[in-house]
Amino acid sequence: MNQKELDEEHTYLLSVVQAFQLYEEFGKQWVVYQLSMFKSLKEEDKKLLPNYHQKWNLILCGLHANQMIFDAIIRNQEDIITHLHFPILSEEQKHNLILSISDNERNELCQKLDKVRSMLTHLYRDWSIEGINERKLCYEPILHRLKELYQDNRNNIKILVPGAGLGRLAYEIASLGFQCEGNEFTYYMLLTSEFLLNGIERIGQFKIFPWIMETCNLLSFNDQASVATIPDIVPNLGNHQMSMVAGDFVEIYSKQKESFDCIVTCFFIDTAHNIIDYLRIIYSCLKLHGRWINEGPLLYHYKDSDSLSIELNWEEIKYIISSLGFTIISERLIPCTYCYSEHSLLQSKYTAIWFEAIKN
Amino acid sequence: MNQKELDEEHTYLLSVVQAFQLYEEFGKQWVVYQLSMFKSLKEEDKKLLPNYHQKWNLILCGLHANQMIFDAIIRNQEDIITHLHFPILSEEQKHNLILSISDNERNELCQKLDKVRSMLTHLYRDWSIEGINERKLCYEPILHRLKELYQDNRNNIKILVPGAGLGRLAYEIASLGFQCEGNEFTYYMLLTSEFLLNGIERIGQFKIFPWIMETCNLLSFNDQASVATIPDIVPNLGNHQMSMVAGDFVEIYSKQKESFDCIVTCFFIDTAHNIIDYLRIIYSCLKLHGRWINEGPLLYHYKDSDSLSIELNWEEIKYIISSLGFTIISERLIPCTYCYSEHSLLQSKYTAIWFEAIKN
Numbered sequence: 001m002n003q004k005e006l007d008e009e010h011t012y013l014l015s016v017v018q019a020f021q022l023y024e025e026f027g028k029q030w031v032v033y034q035l036s037m038f039k040s041l042k043e044e045d046k047k048l049l050p051n052y053h054q055k056w057n058l059i060l061c062g063l064h065a066n067q068m069i070f071d072a073i074i075r076n077q078e079d080i081i082t083h084l085h086f087p088i089l090s091e092e093q094k095h096n097l098i099l100s101i102s103d104n105e106r107n108e109l110c111q112k113l114d115k116v117r118s119m120l121t122h123l124y125r126d127w128s129i130e131g132i133n134e135r136k137l138c139y140e141p142i143l144h145r146l147k148e149l150y151q152d153n154r155n156n157i158k159i160l161v162p163g164a165g166l167g168r169l170a171y172e173i174a175s176l177g178f179q180c181e182g183n184e185f186t187y188y189m190l191l192t193s194e195f196l197l198n199g200i201e202r203i204g205q206f207k208i209f210p211w212i213m214e215t216c217n218l219l220s221f222n223d224q225a226s227v228a229t230i231p232d233i234v235p236n237l238g239n240h241q242m243s244m245v246a247g248d249f250v251e252i253y254s255k256q257k258e259s260f261d262c263i264v265t266c267f268f269i270d271t272a273h274n275i276i277d278y279l280r281i282i283y284s285c286l287k288l289h290g291r292w293i294n295e296g297p298l299l300y301h302y303k304d305s306d307s308l309s310i311e312l313n314w315e316e317i318k319y320i321i322s323s324l325g326f327t328i329i330s331e332r333l334i335p336c337t338y339c340y341s342e343h344s345l346l347q348s349k350y351t352a353i354w355f356e357a358i359k360n
Numbered sequence: 361m362n363q364k365e366l367d368e369e370h371t372y373l374l375s376v377v378q379a380f381q382l383y384e385e386f387g388k389q390w391v392v393y394q395l396s397m398f399k400s401l402k403e404e405d406k407k408l409l410p411n412y413h414q415k416w417n418l419i420l421c422g423l424h425a426n427q428m429i430f431d432a433i434i435r436n437q438e439d440i441i442t443h444l445h446f447p448i449l450s451e452e453q454k455h456n457l458i459l460s461i462s463d464n465e466r467n468e469l470c471q472k473l474d475k476v477r478s479m480l481t482h483l484y485r486d487w488s489i490e491g492i493n494e495r496k497l498c499y500e501p502i503l504h505r506l507k508e509l510y511q512d513n514r515n516n517i518k519i520l521v522p523g524a525g526l527g528r529l530a531y532e533i534a535s536l537g538f539q540c541e542g543n544e545f546t547y548y549m550l551l552t553s554e555f556l557l558n559g560i561e562r563i564g565q566f567k568i569f570p571w572i573m574e575t576c577n578l579l580s581f582n583d584q585a586s587v588a589t590i591p592d593i594v595p596n597l598g599n600h601q602m603s604m605v606a607g608d609f610v611e612i613y614s615k616q617k618e619s620f621d622c623i624v625t626c627f628f629i630d631t632a633h634n635i636i637d638y639l640r641i642i643y644s645c646l647k648l649h650g651r652w653i654n655e656g657p658l659l660y661h662y663k664d665s666d667s668l669s670i671e672l673n674w675e676e677i678k679y680i681i682s683s684l685g686f687t688i689i690s691e692r693l694i695p696c697t698y699c700y701s702e703h704s705l706l707q708s709k710y711t712a713i714w715f716e717a718i719k720n
Binding site: 220221346349 | 397398400401405408409411575576577578579580581583584630634636657658659660663668669670671672673674675676679680683684705706707708709710711712713
């Protein structure tokens with residue numbers, strides 16, 4: 001990286017650190033807005049909601065609890081933060097910052113805060129006691145197959161997990177004795193997974209409220225305030241060969257020919273602008289006769305963006321996979337969920353495509 | 361209505377008629393954009409998708425088939441269109457119109473076209489041969505209860521269905537012998553239901569492709585091109601006491617005290633800005649000891665808008681219902697879907713709240 005790229009990188013990292021810090025303050029403003037709508041109701045309507053203020057006070061408590069884990073994630077980066085002179089904001093500074101931003105900046109900040117918020121449901125998915133069923137549905141078939149495939153000498157088997165997110169699947173794979181490399185692009189994920197993998201101290205250290213800002217499709221406030229207890233295990237990397245590589249999958253792995261025995265893509269291939277790029281790279285990264293295990297839907301992430309997005313169906317992808325030189329040796333559909341609140345009256349469920357292919 | 365309001369109403373109606381006419385032309389532009397992305401790929405990538413152009417040609421056929429029903433919906437309004445001098449656009453005019461609009465207008469047109477597109481899935485839901493299961497899950501419990509409740513003299517029982525959409529539920533209720541009044545706000549729904557209720561000629565008159573513009577979560581092109589056959593029955597209003605009232609629920613029904621024996625709300629109450637308004641009006645519209653049957657989730661429609669949106673959970677709503685003077689006599693949860701493609705790898709399922717209440 002040259003100096004200009006380095007400076008851009010630091011500016012981006014700073015904006016992520018700042019967004020993590022602003023979560024609660026931003027949430028407070030949202031609460032103020034909600035209460036202002038309540039205040040605009042007729043007096044007789046207000047009387048029909050006698051516990052309304054109490055509910056929003058509890059929501060404020062939830063936002064505060066969530067801020068605790070975001071603060072810990074940032075504290076875990078103390079070295080970088082001190083080294084790069086990132087400012088840790090006081091309560092007053094946070095408040096003034098949010099009040100002073102322009103409409104344009106607000107839009108951008110909203111997007112960043114959405115990403116911070118999404119860390120809560122990802123923490124639920126990957127590292128909570130309550131998320132065990134979601135993990136079982138999704139990760140168990142992959143882990144089961146890896147154990148079956150590689151029964152001996154796992155410490156010589158190199159496995160790549162692109163789109164590793166908060167790192168739970170990569171950690172589980174490393175725990176089985178494999179050399180596992182996770183790859184992840186966004187700093188939101190990277191800072192959070194770094195904390196989970198290296199900074200967490202004890203089981204149940206945090207109680208977070210992943211759905212505290214959801215106000216739709218609720219039977220009761222208890223559903224909105226449902227808790228995730230983080231973590232369910234304290235990762236012990238002592239004996240494990242595990243690494244997380246930060247950066248863009250296409251950039252990094254297009255240079256690594258025949259490096260991995262196995263590649264595991266879980267809810268990943270549809271994050272591509274051009275999925276064919278991903279498929280080519282997966283092929284070239286694998287050693288001869290290497291295995292590719294995929295599980296996921298085809299919810300193309302750039303569909304509604306202004307950038308390139310090639311959205312293929314499974315039949316088309318299958319044709320490409322074979323054309324590139326893979327043989328698909330098994331294929332099935334697996335029902336699963338993604339960052340899913342089982343308390344919601346609206347349930348999004350995925351039918352994930354599972355397949356296993358061998359590089360010829 | 362005064363002249364100004366009347367003019368505004370005509371302008372709005374014109375914009376809806378225009379949007380119905382522009383569906384296919386707008387879709388063609390989208391196809392052109394998709395193919396331009398394909399063209400930007402490297403030659404070796406293009407070779408991996410040998411049937412890509414053929415697929416998009418089939419999509420064009422689907423768009424054309426969908427336009428057929430939209431054209432018929434507009435033709436069904438011939439009297440109004442002739443009377444108000446609404447222009448029927450030629451192919452060339454459509455093409456030029458879309459090419460000439462500004463960015464701002466494009467945004468607005470996109471929103472209108474989204475509403476036109478949504479008519480396709482609503483047609484599937486309410487009037488297709490293929491939508492029978494969705495209707496059974498959703499409407500059957502309501503119809504069953506009405507039959508149980510009112511065994512005799514149904515022609516004296518007045519039932520209101522607010523948010524009647526494309527009118528199938530209201531029609532089914534009228535078919536049981538009740539006096540049924542549907543209420544609907546949007547012209548998209550009103551023009552379409554008018555055609556279905558009065559203008560359709562024979563079973564299976566149209567083959568439409570409700571999901572032809574969906575490019576995500578597909579196993580194969582067949583899923584994208586899945587057909588809905590419209591209609592499954594030709595409504596016969598001859599013997600039925602059924603009416604559709606156009607306009608805003610709050611405006612119209614706040615003036616009608618004690619008018620209905622029964623109100624059926626299906627996927628409706630969460631369309632409110634202030635749900636308490638709806639609950640009060642439902643109460644005041646009902647005759648003493650009248651029944652209110654509700655089925656639906658709580659996906660508040662104005663949640664992400666800039667306008668008032670009071671988002672309550674079921675516990676809060678229940679408290680209000682009782683406070684207003686209803687007694688809830690039954691309550692349960694019903695799994696169902698809404699305009700749902702069973703072929704998609706992403707499945708949105710609702711747990712609808714069912715309840716029946718009596719006005720004291």
